[in-house]
């Protein structure tokens with residue numbers, strides 16, 4: 322068993338007093354023209370700051386791993402992991418699903434921990450492209466597998482709810498490492514199972 326240490330990820334922001342952030346949120350809302358003296362909005366800055374803090378604070382977890390029981394070359398695939406992250410350009414959420422596949426060498430990860438890796442990497446200010454690569458790098462660093470494949474599909478509310486208003490559009494990104502990058506047959510197996518398996 323090993324404890325998660327995110328050497329490839331930036332450290333979480335230093336804890337700052339949320340009352341100072343709430344004061345600044347109140348000024349922001351006032352500058353946008355909202356009347357903070359109304360009773361309806363009085364507690365909004367504090368709620369806004371706590372929500373932002375929660376959505377950008379990566380949950381820590383213990384990455385339980387085991388001696389592999391997989392056959393040599395066996396693909397382990399965890400599909401349809403729902404996640405929410407925050408676009409670092411607009412500080413608006415993007416939400417989607419992740420499919421994580423890997424070919425173990427000596428270690429396998431507890432299956433529920435695969436989802437925890439996704440949430441750990443997602444709960445911060447992010448861009449989808451970097452998030453995809455960080456999940457793959459975490460798997461490589463902690464399990465030293467023969468290959469890793471990460472496929473994310475997400476809706477970015479900064480694009481679907483504002484701006485171009487591209488309602489329903491999704492963005493897909495992949496990061497491949499090792500045999501799942503280099504071996505076309507292994508890559509094809511991952512892609513077909515990730516996209517079409519029941």
Ligand SMILES: [Zn+2]
Nearest residue numbers: 408410411479
């Ligand atoms: Zn954005």
